[in-house]
Amino acid sequence: MLAVPAQAGANSAVGPDGAAFYDPPASVVPSAHGSLIWSTPLAGAPGLAGATNTKVLYRSVDLQGNAVAVSGVVSVPVGTPPPGGWPVISWAHGTTGTADVCAPSLDSDASYLSHPYTSLTDQTLAQWVSAGYAVLKTDYQGLGTAGEHGYLIGVTEARAVADIVTAARELDPAVGTRWVAAGHSQGGHAAAWSDAQAQAWAPQSTLLGAVALAPASHIGTLYDVTASPLGSLLTGSAGTGGAGTGSAGAADAPSPFTPLILTGAATAGDIHLPGILTPAAANLMPLAQTDCIDQLRQSDWGRLPFSKTFAAGADLSALRSILDANDPSSLKFSTPLFVAQGKADTTVPPTATDAMVSQLQLAGQPVTYKTYPDVDHRSLIAASYTDALAWVNARFER
Template sequence: MRTRGTARRTRVPVAITAVVLSAVAVAGPAAADDTAPAGLAFYTPSADLVAGEHGSVIWMRPIDGDPALPGARNWLVLYRSVDMQGQPVAVSGTVAVPDGTPPAGGWPLISWAHGTTGVADVCAPSRDTGTDFPAHDYTSLVRETQARFVAAGYAVAQTDYQGLGTPGDHGYLIGEAEQRAIADMALAAREVAPEIGTRWAAVGHSQGGQGAIFTAALAQQWAPRLQLLGAVAEAPASHIGLIAQVGPLAAAAQVDVLPKASNAFLPLIIRGAQTVADIDPARFLTPLGQDLLPQAGDRCIAQLREPDSWGGQGAGDLFRADADPSALTAVLNANDPSGLTFTPPVLVVQGTADTTVPATGTDAMVAQQRLAGQPVEYRTYAGIDHRGILAASYSEAQAWLDARFGQ
């Protein structure tokens, strides 16, 4: 069940921040600069450049090769958003616009929300310039799907999310923070390439699938200048609070209910929750778990799965038998997409062989949404795992989006 107190804390700033940012924007944002700093300096603008209207561009630079998409003009972009404390922040991302002449009304836009890479700056997908990138096996697979959308006539923008690659902490699985980054990426994309139209859709996988559903619920209010036509959620994270509840129970019973590799998500979840609430890991983690927690600051998900990290530990190694994860569970329950209400239609796709986001959880999420009368469609794919859903669902996802855009 959703914890209403935490939900209010994480969602009220939408209205408040709109007022604050309108005041900040009176002076007008700094002009977009296509001669942005080279290298990693791109990601760390001075504070005076960050203040401005959310969704406006700080600077940008053309890119080719990874992480660019083929058949498109590509830019690395730094744009403005608002964190959960109502403060302006810089967010990085990429924009790909198909080669050729745009259709009437401009290129239809997909704002893509990526799955888990980590919370360390080094894990930001826009920093993937080759096989040395620690999450290249995932981000390169995502780009294959994105390239198919470009070939089908869609502009594709992808946010890194707040605090991933840029200063500040990444609000991992904090739905409202994710949707702000996703919607503001769509706004920024139109500033980068005015030939992109005002109609857009959110598409997300895993962490991004959860973010896509939050986008369907909140983005039209956040970015009213654009028309959100729908969202596609691929293997979306849901029922996240169970992770914080099952771990201590398993530790107390001296059994491992979840695969050890699943423990790699725990430090990311804790770090994300700490961006919106006072979470003390000592209340539920063992001394070993507390010692391992800083690894989230410099390792990506694959490295956190290694035997010398979270992936090598059982529940009893990480969770205190007398654990009190209630504060963490409250934040996670408040960010479960199952109870959201939304007007734009949502397509959920899920592989039945997914062990990262089990189909039973997605089944339950969709059932709750349908009982509440939400406009959600659900399609499952037999034998398809977590990453395989990207390719397996592509044709149906494109057809569904084409119908939304009238193509």
């Protein structure tokens, strides 16, 4: 059952319908991060079964220190909350794209371009609701709302994941102050960064840990075939969401994730795309502003070999620097991290996750690692649920 609140957004303004929901007047955006701009009730998808569902627009802060509007969905279990309020899962989604049309809160039916992925994810998220958790789903900064999406930029991901927790409690006081970050693929990357940074960013809430499913890592290495043996796994498996796009060992495979990675990196520094791309790749970059990941796979990005993506002799050092700076492998955590990886994953290389976990554990970080034989990228979400639930329940002492 999808429940609709009798008075949705009682603690915020009621947002307008349609595209206007994502486009607030510039004058109302500057304010405390995590505060609500407006909200509107949801009677169906992308709400979750067994919950009171509300679409929200809330405030965060970008890398340049500017206040930005971020959209998302708040799903609160129907019924009486436990003492202290509903425990919280702040969910970070996997790759949908960098175009505004790829924001998961737009997924009301099969016409949404990333519906196969987000609808599959929501089946497992509804199980979290059934287990007594409020589930919050950020769209991230710049997806659906103004500005560029910082794809795989850890700081802005973590801020969006943390700020929706504050916003949800303003919307509904039954939402508790204790929470866990969780996510898949790009969202696994976001969950790891949240584990490292969210407590300091949003100290009014208590972060208990994070769950990272097939987290993106070593993207800088994957874009440099000379750097290490990981480089041989290059672009066909270097992406961070959805199904695989090629053989994990195909060093010159196409990568529909490349325009997303470049778009995200450009939000964190000047990488001068015209100077590093071939004309063919440069001509395809506008697709990142219109297509989602499944459409990029079917476009020429799904056929353009890596050798024809970057100009001969291009200096990729600035790109590599940004990607390395956003790698989760050297993060420091004050709360535990649970990492899960399917061994049949052809999207996020298991060897990359193995290396990430090894680096973190060697540095003394509190990381638990679970692998799943014969489980691919998207199937991991459901396959890991029982283990993730047990781990999260332990964090909440449930």
